Amino acid sequence: MLIAITREPSPSLGACELTHLERQAIDLDLARAQHRQYAAALRAAGCEVVTLAEAPELPDSVFVEDPAIVLDELAILTRPGAPSRRGEVPELARALAPYRRLAQIEAPATLDGGDVLRIGKTLYVGRSGRSDEAALVQLRAIVTPLGYEVVGVPVLGCLHLKSAITEIGEGVLLANREWVDTGRFGDATIIDVAPGEPSAANALKVGERLIYPSSYPETAARLSGFDVLYVDASEVIKAEGAVTCCSLILTQRGASAT
Numbered sequence: 001m002l003i004a005i006t007r008e009p010s011p012s013l014g015a016c017e018l019t020h021l022e023r024q025a026i027d028l029d030l031a032r033a034q035h036r037q038y039a040a041a042l043r044a045a046g047c048e049v050v051t052l053a054e055a056p057e058l059p060d061s062v063f064v065e066d067p068a069i070v071l072d073e074l075a076i077l078t079r080p081g082a083p084s085r086r087g088e089v090p091e092l093a094r095a096l097a098p099y100r101r102l103a104q105i106e107a108p109a110t111l112d113g114g115d116v117l118r119i120g121k122t123l124y125v126g127r128s129g130r131s132d133e134a135a136l137v138q139l140r141a142i143v144t145p146l147g148y149e150v151v152g153v154p155v156l157g158c159l160h161l162k163s164a165i166t167e168i169g170e171g172v173l174l175a176n177r178e179w180v181d182t183g184r185f186g187d188a189t190i191i192d193v194a195p196g197e198p199s200a201a202n203a204l205k206v207g208e209r210l211i212y213p214s215s216y217p218e219t220a221a222r223l224s225g226f227d228v229l230y231v232d233a234s235e236v237i238k239a240e241g242a243v244t245c246c247s248l249i250l251t252q253r254g255a256s257a258t
């Protein structure tokens with residue numbers, strides 16, 4: 001059984017952090033409806049969905065991917081790069097504690113979960129504006145004893161590594177080569193985002209299915225052969241989010257498992 005942890009969009013989502021996008025009005029009712037559709041897609045893909053309560057004082061708290069990284073063996077609480085997001089961590093810690101033992105990235109290092117792409121036992125870590133070398137060193141110390149390799153990857157022009165590249169099948173990555181050097185990912189097959197859809201590389205793989213925004217039809221046309229559940233994510237996209245950011249997916253196991 002897979003668990004998907006999500007969080008209701010904050011009533012203050014319109015005051016979210018923005019780095020590469022101009023601010024646009026966010027329709028909160030629509031964001032909530034889209035979030036329910038996203039939860040339904042997670043259920044259709046086989047997840048039990050745990051939804052945390054909204055946090056009016058934390059505009060970006062719907063993006064639960066950033067305050068934690070969940071591996072089979074443990075969860076690592078991050079120290080988000082944006083100070084406004086650091087208050088998101090304690091609630092995620094409470095939510096994850098029943099399932100995983102917890103480790104923590106310590107100050108002054110900063111790390112956003114959106115910068116961590118796990119492929120097998122390799123953690124690719126985006127060197128974005130949010131995640132620094134000190135965090136990479138801490139992460140490596142936490143996960144190397146568990147058999148993981150940590151590889152830093154420069155990211156330029158987008159918020160996070162997973163804005164630029166995600167895994168959509170075994171050995172298959174969806175990528176925007178303008179933002180990341182795909183040569184860093186070994187001999188993986190690369191599917192390029194369509195020209196004119198630079199933000200289309202973020203797909204959420206859940207088991208054998210993909211959850212993918214309906215906003216990128218030309219890139220979607222390149223996903224034939226994949227079992228895709230489309231969701232309307234227009235409002236989180238305005239907040240510089242996408243589909244991986246709105247959940248933490250974990251296999252069900254107890255916190256004492258190692």
Ligand code: CIR
Nearest residue numbers: 016017063114239240241245
């Ligand atoms: C932020 O700038 O932190 C939010 N507005 C968007 C975070 C999106 N998270 C993600 O891609 N993992």
